[in-house]
Amino acid sequence: MTALPLILTVFVACAVEAVEALTIVLAAGLTREWRSTFQGMAAALVTLAAIVAVLGPTITLLPLTALRLVVGALLAIFGLQWLRKAILRATGYKSLHDEASAYLREVAAATAAGASSRGRVHDWYAFTLSFKGVLLEGLEVVFIVITFGASQHNVGAAVIGAAAAVLVVAVTGIAVRAPLARVPENAMKFAVGVMLTSFGIFWGAEGAGVSWPGQDAALLVLVPVVVLVSLGYTALLRRAQAAQPAAAPASEEVTSS
């Protein structure tokens, strides 16, 4: 298999999380102080890079069969979480992630908080807000980078996909100086959910001892099947939602992914 599907999957997953992290960073930077915000962001990125640097090479030392069994199970469970959430949001059973309102909530909280300094950090609130936002959103990306990269024995390609996404989102965010509310987050989350679930099924079954018909080419069938099944569930839920127009979508927290 080429590195392209790996890079693209990590790029899209990372872009979704980077958009959510950017919302928090912008709220901290614009309402509090940029220096402390950047310090928090840098500390989180260094922590995330250290996790990849330590776990990436370590996990690739595991036997491939055991690795694919464990990684496949985790990816399938993780991917189904993303798919479930994306389908519920697409059908109105869960409210869509709204970056504009999430930004306003963070701005209100950041404006109300008091100021305090610690060591070289002038504004501890801006630092911790930025650090927690980037770290929590980044952990999902690290998980995908490590599991995909290790299973393909190509952690470097996964890191390239993640770094490119962070760069694109950061440059766009700096240019517009506003949360990227127009990014089709749910569609991207749906796509990533499909990829994670498909690769999870493929690697998990291989790890359990299965020989896929057509070997790696089975993925070319598996991915469209996962898409079709997911779209089928989406259509069914839309029909059920139309039959119950009174049902209201649940609200969500700013950090929910």
Added chain:
Amino acid sequence: MRRLRSIGAFWYDFVVGDDWRVAVVVVAALALTAVLVHAAGINAWWLLPVCVFAALGWSLRRAIRS
């Protein structure tokens, strides 16, 4: 103790998420696949996809009913 509990809760929520039944179905399906392949000699490549799709449907059904 409190911190340990919150760390455990974070990782549980991170990996397992909103519906633990999905994780149970995936793990059980993988175990059954391994048994079929290694003990019965059946190349059960179809079992995991079927179970995953069923788990997703079941989880969505539970979500819209709650």
